[in-house]
Amino acid sequence: EAGVAQSPRYKIIEKRQSVAFWCNPISGHATLYWYQQILGQGPKLLIQFQNNGVVDDSQLPKDRFSAERLKGVDSTLKIQPAKLEDSAVYLCASSTNRGPVQYFGPGTRLTVT
Amino acid sequence: GIQVEQSPPDLILQEGANSTLRCNFSDSVNNLQWFHQNPWGQLINLFYIPSGTKQNGRLSATTVATERYSLLYISSSQTTDSGVYFCAVQGAQKLVFGQGTRLTINP
Numbered sequence: 001e002a003g004v005a006q007s008p009r010y011k012i013i014e015k016r017q018s019v020a021f022w023c024n025p026i027s028g029h030a031t032l033y034w035y036q037q038i039l040g041q042g043p044k045l046l047i048q049f050q051n052n053g054v055v056d057d058s059q060l061p062k063d064r065f066s067a068e069r070l071k072g073v074d075s076t077l078k079i080q081p082a083k084l085e086d087s088a089v090y091l092c093a094s095s096t097n098r099g100p101v102q103y104f105g106p107g108t109r110l111t112v113t
Numbered sequence: 114g115i116q117v118e119q120s121p122p123d124l125i126l127q128e129g130a131n132s133t134l135r136c137n138f139s140d141s142v143n144n145l146q147w148f149h150q151n152p153w154g155q156l157i158n159l160f161y162i163p164s165g166t167k168q169n170g171r172l173s174a175t176t177v178a179t180e181r182y183s184l185l186y187i188s189s190s191q192t193t194d195s196g197v198y199f200c201a202v203q204g205a206q207k208l209v210f211g212q213g214t215r216l217t218i219n220p
Contacts (some may be wrong), residue, residue: 042210042211042212043156044210045209056206098142100203101146104158104160106153107155
């Protein structure tokens with residue numbers, strides 16, 4: 001069974017530019033999560049989707065971050081415009097409807113200069 | 114929101130040693146997971162353990178929900194056990210991660 005796929009793995013941009021990350025969850029997983037992990041900290045949930053509906057986006061900085069999950073499968077997370085403090089690893093995870101265990105992708109390391 | 118505290122923050126051991134990692138949480142939970150983040154950044158789920166005890170090879174975990182703590186035991190450590198161990202808990206809302214314990218196993 002294929003795991004959670006993410007791309008790109010690394011991205012370097014200048015502040016005020018825009019960037020987009022892509023995630024493809026494990027096949028059949030209805031729930032998809034985006035996390036932000038700043039160096040030295042634990043992951044922090046940005047947004048949770050159940051199929052293509054948003055369950056929780058309370059910690060998403062909506063003035064600059066947006067996310068969508070069309071057709072309830074893969075998802076994109078966008079930052080526009082980026083700030084220096086957005087430098088972090090962006091992790092995507094998925095889980096089934098029947099269980100709480102989350103499976104994580106390899107992450108995208110974003111550096112904003 | 115729920116608070117998660119992990120200890121110790123750092124642990125350095127020789128290969129073959131045993132270790133105990135602790136996770137304290139501030140409220141009742143219905144979901145508690147232990148993860149290992151390897152040096153390349155990949156997060157791997159080790160246990161889903163909101164209560165009770167589980168074992169998987171050299172790793173075991175115990176959660177005492179009434180006292181709001183969980184312990185992760187690693188026996189006969191190997192260098193591949195190095196990385197950061199996270200406890201994550203969920204009460205009524207989202208999964209909240211602790212700050213992690215960084216484990217370094219020296220050969």
